[in-house]
Amino acid sequence: MIKRQINVMLLIEDNPGDARLIKEMLQEQSSQKIELKHVECMEDAEKHLAANAIDVILLDLGLPDAQGLDAVRRARAAARGIPLVVLSGLDDESMAIQAMQEGAQDYLVKGQIEPRELVRALRYAVERKSIQEALFEEQERAQVTLDCIGDGVISTDVSGNITFLNIVAEKLTGWSLHEVVGRPMADAFRVLNGNTRKVIPNPMVKASQQNRRGNLPTNSVLVRRDGTDIFIEDSVSPIHDHNGQVIGAVLVFRDVSESRAMADQIAHLAEHDFLTGLPNRLLLNDRIGQAIALAERNRGKIAVLFMDMDGFKNINDSLGHPAGDDLLKCIANRLRDCVRGPDTVSRQGGDEFIVLLQGVKKPEDAAIAAKRLLKSLSETYFMGPHNLHITSSIGVSMYPDDGPDAETLIKNADTAMYQAKENGRQSFQFFKPEMNVRAVERQSIEEDLRCALERNEFTLHYQPKINLTTRAITGAEALLRWTHPTRGSVPPAQFIPVAEDSGLIVPIGAWVVREACRQAQAWVAAGLPIGSIAVNVSALEFRNEDFLESLFATLKETGLDPKSLELEVTESALMKNAEISSTILQILRKIGVRVAVDDFGTGYSSLSYLRKFPLDALKIDQSFVRQIADSPDGNTIVSTIITMARSLHLRVIAEGVETPEELEFLLAQQCDEAQGYKFSRPIPAEQFEMLLRDEQVHQSSKSNGSMKESNNGKRRPEPEVVAFTIENIRLPDHDTLRLIAREGSPEC
Ligand code: C2E
Numbered sequence: 251m252i253k254r255q256i257n258v259m260l261l262i263e264d265n266p267g268d269a270r271l272i273k274e275m276l277q278e279q280s281s282q283k284i285e286l287k288h289v290e291c292m293e294d295a296e297k298h299l300a301a302n303a304i305d306v307i308l309l310d311l312g313l314p315d316a317q318g319l320d321a322v323r324r325a326r327a328a329a330r331g332i333p334l335v336v337l338s339g340l341d342d343e344s345m346a347i348q349a350m351q352e353g354a355q356d357y358l359v360k361g362q363i364e365p366r367e368l369v370r371a372l373r374y375a376v377e378r379k380s381i382q383e384a385l386f387e388e389q390e391r392a393q394v395t396l397d398c399i400g401d402g403v404i405s406t407d408v409s410g411n412i413t414f415l416n417i418v419a420e421k422l423t424g425w426s427l428h429e430v431v432g433r434p435m436a437d438a439f440r441v442l443n444g445n446t447r448k449v450i451p452n453p454m455v456k457a458s459q460q461n462r463r464g465n466l467p468t469n470s471v472l473v474r475r476d477g478t479d480i481f482i483e484d485s486v487s488p489i490h491d492h493n494g495q496v497i498g499a500v501l502v503f504r505d506v507s508e509s510r511a512m513a514d515q516i517a518h519l520a521e522h523d524f525l526t527g528l529p530n531r532l533l534l535n536d537r538i539g540q541a542i543a544l545a546e547r548n549r550g551k552i553a554v555l556f557m558d559m560d561g562f563k564n565i566n567d568s569l570g571h572p573a574g575d576d577l578l579k580c581i582a583n584r585l586r587d588c589v590r591g592p593d594t595v596s597r598q599g600g601d602e603f604i605v606l607l608q609g610v611k612k613p614e615d616a617a618i619a620a621k622r623l624l625k626s627l628s629e630t631y632f633m634g635p636h637n638l639h640i641t642s643s644i645g646v647s648m649y650p651d652d653g654p655d656a657e658t659l660i661k662n663a664d665t666a667m668y669q670a671k672e673n674g675r676q677s678f679q680f681f682k683p684e685m686n687v688r689a690v691e692r693q694s695i696e697e698d699l700r701c702a703l704e705r706n707e708f709t710l711h712y713q714p715k716i717n718l719t720t721r722a723i724t725g726a727e728a729l730l731r732w733t734h735p736t737r738g739s740v741p742p743a744q745f746i747p748v749a750e751d752s753g754l755i756v757p758i759g760a761w762v763v764r765e766a767c768r769q770a771q772a773w774v775a776a777g778l779p780i781g782s783i784a785v786n787v788s789a790l791e792f793r794n795e796d797f798l799e800s801l802f803a804t805l806k807e808t809g810l811d812p813k814s815l816e817l818e819v820t821e822s823a824l825m826k827n828a829e830i831s832s833t834i835l836q837i838l839r840k841i842g843v844r845v846a847v848d849d850f851g852t853g854y855s856s857l858s859y860l861r862k863f864p865l866d867a868l869k870i871d872q873s874f875v876r877q878i879a880d881s882p883d884g885n886t887i888v889s890t891i892i893t894m895a896r897s898l899h900l901r902v903i904a905e906g907v908e909t910p911e912e913l914e915f916l917l918a919q920q921c922d923e924a925q926g927y928k929f930s931r932p933i934p935a936e937q938f939e940m941l942l943r944d945e946q947v948h949q950s951s952k953s954n955g956s957m958k959e960s961n962n963g964k965r966r967p968e969p970e971v972v973a974f975t976i977e978n979i980r981l982p983d984h985d986t987l988r989l990i991a992r993e994g995s996p997e998c
């Protein structure tokens with residue numbers, strides 16, 4: 251608020267005549283009622299000012315102890331903030347003017363002073379001082395604000411020349427105020443479009459000319475003095491004089507490079523797979539949408555290739571997730587190398603990838619690409635200590651034939667991929683509408699499986715295992731059969747994977763163990779030479795925390811000698827958690843249950859673990875047996891497995907033996923046992939019982955033949971369980987068994 255009121259005035263005047271004159275003049279102006287204090291020298295004035303409140307000072311410039319500018323300076327020092335009017339003689343008016351430059355608000359020339367003028371001068375001095383103070387405060391506040399805010403501020407005059415830069419603007423542009431003041435804006439503030447690198451016209455000129463606020467376009471970059479760029483955001487406003495005329499503009503701007511980089515990174519993460527850096531499902535959907543629009547315009551086609559690695563889970567289970575992740579990265583790189591610029595490779599998660607091919611003219615083009623991808627992915631991956639091999643299966647869908655949008659094309663390519671897997675690994679398959687029927691069927695199989703146990707729809711078939719030296723039956727593998735009320739007999743390859751995926755394999759597997767043990771014990775009780783009964787155990791069952799307990803309960807309930815039971819477990823099931831597997835195997839060994847590694851050679855097992863695990867047998871997967879006659883390599887694989895098994899003191903059983911050539915080779919390699927159509931298909935219990943009766947007759951005629959003995963003298967010693975009854979083994983209690991299944995326990 252501007253101050254006008256004067257209550258007390260200090261007159262500093264040594265000349266008594268002049269002092270009296272002033273006093274009279276003030277009294278004459280009776281309306282003002284100004285109280286006058288009078289001192290005759292500067293020293294007295296200083297004392298008075300220190301002790302009293304004064305509204306204005308009238309100072310003579312010729313005091314005995316202070317003259318001229320010195321008097322002004324001393325008075326100002328003693329009375330900061332108090333308006334000052336100086337009295338000068340006619341001959342020293344120039345001194346009075348200098349006094350005003352030193353901070354006096356006005357001057358009066360002795361001898362020319364009118365009473366009215368005196369009071370007006372004093373009142374104006376007070377007003378002017380008050381305005382000056384307010385202005386100073388305002389400026390100070392603005393300056394401090396400009397220096398403290400985090401934004402850069404630049405102002406220009408109406409011609410666009412720089413008038414001001416705050417500290418932040420100096421830092422951001424690299425120019426200091428004194429270097430650029432008066433120079434055109436573009437000298438210190440060069441702004442480009444971040445994408446096109448085209449110069450953006452000075453926003454201040456527009457703001458001044460159009461007299462309105464504005465902003466730079468988003469994506470603007472400031473080229474700093476050192477040539478580096480920063481992304482900026484700004485706002486520009488015109489500045490007006492008191493008549494409303496534009497006198498320039500002010501631009502407030504900030505460096506948004508960091509927040510932009512973060513926003514870019516977040517956007518990238520939202521659209522890319524963190525492991526491989528490939529586009530994810532979201533971005534792929536977008537790209538497929540764009541590709542469809544383009545294909546529509548060009549009357550072209552696109553192809554969606556859905557690929558899944560065969561048996562990738564085995565790698566994760568046996569070599570660990572870090573190795574699995576490394577392999578996925580290598581796969582991603584190979585896929586990238588296999589496609590052209592406009593195509594997209596994306597990871598859907600797990601071991602599933604999708605490749606989008608654009609500009610495809612006919613399905614053959616997609617077939618060529620699929621073959622190229624299959625070949626590239628099947629080449630050896632050299633990863634540290636491991637040389638890995640993996641194949642893949644690809645399903646292909648085409649736009650517009652197989653679907654109108656991304657979702658349908660992906661779904662149909664996925665369905666075709668499943669078909670490719672069923673047809674055999676390392677292959678690709680184009681989508682056909684009838685495949686969708688299969689996917690629905692899989693769903694209905696799962697629903698029907700849920701009630702199959704209650705409805706007694708399962709049976710077991712038994713396939714004999716033969717000692718290759720004596721040709722005696724050493725036992726049988728129990729194989730599950732499902733007779734569906736309407737579908738009839740459903741092959742295991744169709745329903746076992748569904749049971750595994752849905753978890754239904756756990757109760758179904760428990761039924762298989764019980765039924766196999768019951769049947770085997772019935773044959774034992776009938777005096778038939780059953781040998782051992784082999785039961786397949788899926789990974790999910792083996793790792794189930796109730797597995798051991800349920801097995802013991804079944805053995806107890808059926809009374810079967812645990813030595814007569816052999817569990818067939820795959821390599822990947824064993825390697826899934828090698829420590830826990832080892833403990834479970836030790837417990838099984840302790841009670842006499844044997845364990846065979848099923849489908850040996852198809853997984854990734856570590857030899858060092860196989861050596862440590864208490865195992866009894868290896869079953870050579872039938873795919874290797876099938877190769878015996880086909881290629882010398884096939885021969886080598888089988889003989890290598892046999893040699894290896896022998897070195898580990900394990901029994902070797904060849905699966906799926908069909909031809910005399912296969913049998914002959916296995917005999918030559920001294921394989922212990924064989925199983926296959928060459929001897930017998932899996933058969934119902936009654937038929938197998940007849941085989942056993944024949945066997946019994948045959949054995950008694952040989953009187954001293956032993957079914958269980960093998961020709962391999964170096965076999966692992968039989969488990970030390972003699973005259974077993976389940977009661978004489980102290981089993982871990984319920985909670986311990988569950989704990990073992992979860993965490994393993996070396997003491998057991
Ligand atoms: P697996 O354990 O490897 O069983 C051997 C498979 O090979 C059986 O197929 C058998 O019928 C077949 N096979 C035997 N000899 C020959 C031959 O000379 N030539 C040919 N081509 N095949 C032969 P199956 O019964 O269809 O069973 C397939 C798979 O289903 C089994 O493979 C096993 O992994 C699984 N499976 C069967 N029963 C059960 C079960 O009770 N529980 C679990 N978890 N899996 C089971």
Ligand code: MG
Nearest residue numbers: 727786818848
């Ligand atoms: Mg088996």
Ligand code: MG
Nearest residue numbers: 848849869905
């Ligand atoms: Mg097998």
